[in-house]
Amino acid sequence: MPTIFLALGLRFHFFSREHEPIHVHVRNADGKAKYEIEEEIKLISNTGIKNKDLKIAESIIEENKELFIKEWKEFQGKNKY
Numbered sequence: 001m002p003t004i005f006l007a008l009g010l011r012f013h014f015f016s017r018e019h020e021p022i023h024v025h026v027r028n029a030d031g032k033a034k035y036e037i038e039e040e041i042k043l044i045s046n047t048g049i050k051n052k053d054l055k056i057a058e059s060i061i062e063e064n065k066e067l068f069i070k071e072w073k074e075f076q077g078k079n080k081y
Contacts, residue, residue, distance in 0.1 A: 010057050
C-alpha cells in the first residue's frame with residue numbers, strides 16, 4: 001500500500017493491483033475516504049473524515065492530480081500478473 005503523499009494529517013495512498021477507474025484512498029485519524037481522480041475529482045466513499053478535511057483532501061488532490069495519476073499508472077503497471 002504505497003503512500004503517495006502526506007499532508008496536514010492526511011495520508012494519500014493506493015493498493016497494489018487496484019482496479020479502474022484511477023482513484024486514491026485518503027486516511028486520517030478520523031477515518032478514510034476514496035476519490036476517483038480520472039476526469040474530475042469525485043468523492044466515492046467516506047467513513048469518518050470530517051467535511052473540512054474532505055475539502056482539504058480534495059484541494060490537495062486537485063493540486064497534485066497529475067502526480068497521483070502518474071504514480072498510480074506506474075505502480076499498477078509494475079504489479080500486473
